[in-house]
Amino acid sequence: QLQLLESGPGLVKPSETLSLTCTVSGGSISTSDYYWGWIRQPPGKGLEWIGSIFYTGSTYYRSSLKSRVTISVDTSKNQFSLKLSSVTAADTALYYCARQNDCFDPWGQGTLVTVSS
């Protein structure tokens, strides 16, 4: 079955760029049926959609993060990636990737990113 796995540094310094990759297994990312999304969850808080990408590279982002977010796709590796620039402590969160149709399903296990010097 389809599985997603996030990877990347768990600690990022303030003002630097957070970079995460989501590796998709058990299915192809190059499908016209789905987008692929990033969602985050600050510790003890709720869920916030960050942005999504189609396998062609078409993207759309949450407007409040748009100036700092870049999502890209590498179909040869069956991966998509998130970059979030100029991070602050407010960006500390569990970051999830997920397949997106109307809803998000399935999700990766999540990776905790802490912003701290």
Added chain:
Amino acid sequence: EIVLTQSPATLSLSPGERATLSCRASESLSSYLGWYQQKPGQAPRLLIYGASSRATGIPDRFSGSGSGTDFTLTISRLEPEDSAVYYCQHYARSPRTFGQGTKVEIK
């Protein structure tokens, strides 16, 4: 952006009881709403999409209803493993937003 307000914040019930969770939207969603279950230390799991369609593998004790601005997730007979936080999420337009969650505790 569309705001989703979930109530109650916490629900404490006994096994076998019925749980009724509410999600109210700041504007009409038609039926473009999903529900997720999140257990501690786990990623959210999709339960319901299209307001009332169960996702693959979801037990039939979970049901969703509603349209427009008012939606309900019902767990007909609570089991101990249903202890979790439940989130609603709309996909009527961008940005997709989530409710703040309802915590279901099993006594």
